[in-house]
Amino acid sequence: MPSASLVLQSVVLGVLLGGLYALLAAGLTLYFGVMRVVMIAHSAFLILAAYLAWYAHRETGVDPLLTLFVTVPLFFAAGVAMQRLLLTRLRPATLTMMSVLLTFSVALVIEGLLGYAFSGTQRRIRLGYSAAGFEFLGARVAVVKLIAFGLAALALLGLYVLMKRSRFGQALRATIQHREAAQLLGIDTDRIAGYGFGLGLATAAVGGTALALDTTIYPSLHWHWIGPLMAIIVVGGLGSVPGAAIAAMTLGMLQSLLQLELSTTWAQTVFYIALFATLAVRPQGFFGGRLAQRF
Amino acid sequence: MRRGSDTRLIHLGALLAAAAIALSFPSMAPSPYEITVGIAILNYAVLSTSWNFVGGFTGYISLGHGAFAGLGAYGTGLLVARAGLPPFAALFTAAALVALIAVPVGYAALRVRGASFVIVSIALVLILLLVFQSWASFTGGSRGLVVPRPFPGMLRAEHHRTFYFLFLALLAVTLSAWWVIDRSRFGMGLKAIREDEDKAQSLGIPTYSYKLVVFVVSAAFTALAGGLYALWFGDLDPVFQFSVLGGAYMVLMALLGGVRHLYGPLLGAVAVGYALEYAKVEYGDTPLHLVVAGLLLGVVVMFMPDGVIPAATALIGRFRRSGETSIREVTAAELRERREQPNRTEVKDGERSGT
Numbered sequence: 190m191p192s193a194s195l196v197l198q199s200v201v202l203g204v205l206l207g208g209l210y211a212l213l214a215a216g217l218t219l220y221f222g223v224m225r226v227v228m229i230a231h232s233a234f235l236i237l238a239a240y241l242a243w244y245a246h247r248e249t250g251v252d253p254l255l256t257l258f259v260t261v262p263l264f265f266a267a268g269v270a271m272q273r274l275l276l277t278r279l280r281p282a283t284l285t286m287m288s289v290l291l292t293f294s295v296a297l298v299i300e301g302l303l304g305y306a307f308s309g310t311q312r313r314i315r316l317g318y319s320a321a322g323f324e325f326l327g328a329r330v331a332v333v334k335l336i337a338f339g340l341a342a343l344a345l346l347g348l349y350v351l352m353k354r355s356r357f358g359q360a361l362r363a364t365i366q367h368r369e370a371a372q373l374l375g376i377d378t379d380r381i382a383g384y385g386f387g388l389g390l391a392t393a394a395v396g397g398t399a400l401a402l403d404t405t406i407y408p409s410l411h412w413h414w415i416g417p418l419m420a421i422i423v424v425g426g427l428g429s430v431p432g433a434a435i436a437a438m439t440l441g442m443l444q445s446l447l448q449l450e451l452s453t454t455w456a457q458t459v460f461y462i463a464l465f466a467t468l469a470v471r472p473q474g475f476f477g478g479r480l481a482q483r484f
Numbered sequence: 485m486r487r488g489s490d491t492r493l494i495h496l497g498a499l500l501a502a503a504a505i506a507l508s509f510p511s512m513a514p515s516p517y518e519i520t521v522g523i524a525i526l527n528y529a530v531l532s533t534s535w536n537f538v539g540g541f542t543g544y545i546s547l548g549h550g551a552f553a554g555l556g557a558y559g560t561g562l563l564v565a566r567a568g569l570p571p572f573a574a575l576f577t578a579a580a581l582v583a584l585i586a587v588p589v590g591y592a593a594l595r596v597r598g599a600s601f602v603i604v605s606i607a608l609v610l611i612l613l614l615v616f617q618s619w620a621s622f623t624g625g626s627r628g629l630v631v632p633r634p635f636p637g638m639l640r641a642e643h644h645r646t647f648y649f650l651f652l653a654l655l656a657v658t659l660s661a662w663w664v665i666d667r668s669r670f671g672m673g674l675k676a677i678r679e680d681e682d683k684a685q686s687l688g689i690p691t692y693s694y695k696l697v698v699f700v701v702s703a704a705f706t707a708l709a710g711g712l713y714a715l716w717f718g719d720l721d722p723v724f725q726f727s728v729l730g731g732a733y734m735v736l737m738a739l740l741g742g743v744r745h746l747y748g749p750l751l752g753a754v755a756v757g758y759a760l761e762y763a764k765v766e767y768g769d770t771p772l773h774l775v776v777a778g779l780l781l782g783v784v785v786m787f788m789p790d791g792v793i794p795a796a797t798a799l800i801g802r803f804r805r806s807g808e809t810s811i812r813e814v815t816a817a818e819l820r821e822r823r824e825q826p827n828r829t830e831v832k833d834g835e836r837s838g839t
Contacts (some may be wrong), residue, residue: 223487225603279789283817297774297775297778298774298779301773419542420607423603424728465604468600469595472596
């Protein structure tokens with residue numbers, strides 16, 4: 190039985206990791222909400238953002254956090270473009286299946302180009318405060334991890350406020366809930382869906398920057414992220430943002446706690462076990478509403 | 485149907501010609517290397533035809549069939565290397581075991597429609613990759629698993645020739661199984677699921693068990709292909725056996741050829757498989773093959789989701805003006821398109837399924 194301080198350490202790490210999962214899963218949920226699309230390329234964009242942060246830091250020495258001011262608008266525009274130029278051109282009858290393949294192919298292209306441009310070598314950003322940390326109730330917390338968590342939490346909060354408080358957020362939620370009804374109310378659902386997609390991709394930009402702070406990155410890393418993220422959105426219920434956030438925190442914590450007893454790779458299987466258990470017991474997910482029933 | 489017997493003769497002739505070419509290929513090949521390319525292409529053809537049991541009939545797209553191929557390969561390899569079973573007994577035992585594993589997987593994956601199915605299929609590959617890499621004491625982990633050769637006394641060239649014919653036989657069996665299902669009542673039910681699952685259910689088709697059965701059949705054939713590959717190649721690595729990319733190649737080949745057609749996946753496998761082997765020799769292993777595969781998949785999905793066979797038949801049909809039967813199969817997507825554009829009354833006759 191591991192000591193109490195070790196458990197506490199794991200809980201803290203779990204919370205910090207869960208925050209990042211929550212932000213990224215929220216992005217995946219957004220895509221699914223507005224377009225019924227499972228966006229496989231989400232984590233590839235995440236790694237792309239991390240690489241951009243690393244590259245900017247290597248070339249100019251700027252703090253990786255500053256790349257956010259470039260990557261977030263850039264990814265937002267890329268998301269809108271992807272939705273307008275690629276996904277809306279697929280046949281509606283087979284959209285869900287074909288969009289998976291299309292976003293999968295985007296992920297392959299990104300991975301291949303990253304490998305071509307930066308080689309498969311593992312990269313890591315070294316910052317002045319990389320090694321800094323502090324004690325919190327006997328648990329050691331690295332500053333970079335805390336910054337990553339803060340970034341994720343801030344972005345998630347911003348997303349929440351945007352969805353709940355703004356007119357655009359209302360229109361977005363209406364589009365997610367019932368497209369035709371939203372159209373009848375005069376909402377330009379196509380445009381809103383495009384912006385929703387852009388927002389989803391912007392979460393990948395934020396997440397990628399946070400990831401670059403304290404993780405070693407390599408082009409094929411995105412496969413390690415997409416599996417857990419997809420498991421999270423199914424467990425939380427497809428299309429439910431709060432569900433995704435709760436599932437992300439719970440599973441991130443579980444993964445972190447399991448690492449005390451098991452190796453890192455075995456601990457990761459918790460996501461897949463949760464995925465299979467959820468589909469067997471409660472296929473619509475634990476927080477999913479009407480949306481998840483049919484998908 | 486005046487032209488019915490004519491078309492049948494043409495089909496039979498084409499089939500015989502293709503079989504003759506395939507059978508005589510090893511004796512015409514200038515070196516054993518060409519035969520290995522032939523084996524690789526046949527392996528892809530069996531894999532994507534096996535994939536097409538699910539993808540073509542039900543329209544459920546699985547990106548995780550690489551998992552069944554990997555399980556078949558490792559199952560066969562482990563049964564030979566660790567349990568000492570005779571190679572071909574191990575092959576069929578492994579396929580049976582994979583079919584057994586496919587039941588709970590299908591049970592979880594098929595309960596909800598569409599998106600969850602794809603997610604489970606990808607998750608399956610990723611989880612198996614983790615397990616087979618971590619459990620090194622049993623599977624050999626990243627160091628790989630060496631599978632003993634099934635015919636120890638055989639020379640290298642003879643080994644390749646034998647496996648060429650074994651793969652050809654497996655392809656013939658797989659294609660026949662697809663053909664039989666395509667013409668059966670069971671196949672009709674599956675195609676009804678593809679076009680409209682709600683309507684299929686309301687017409688009394690037991691959609692859930694149909695999907696599950698065809699999923700298990702598909703997994704078993706995929707495992708056979710994987711197992712045969714293990715016996716031929718003799719060296720397994722989790723990274724290659726459990727790769728999402730491998731599953732994506734199956735999808736790409738089947739889509740490129742045309743998922744509604746018996747020979748679609750085979751055609752796609754010949755084109756993509758040859759390109760893959762050619763690129764491996766000419767350009768080595770650069771990350772650019774991912775870019776090319778991604779772009780090709782994207783182009784197929786965007787511009788010809790029905791594959792080249794319908795596109796080609798439509799072109800031929802335009803010149804021949806035949807096939808104007810009164811009953812033809814129309815996809816749900818086309819009906820919808822036609823509903824939305826009521827002025828367009830012409831019917832493309834390239835969409836008839838079957839061969």
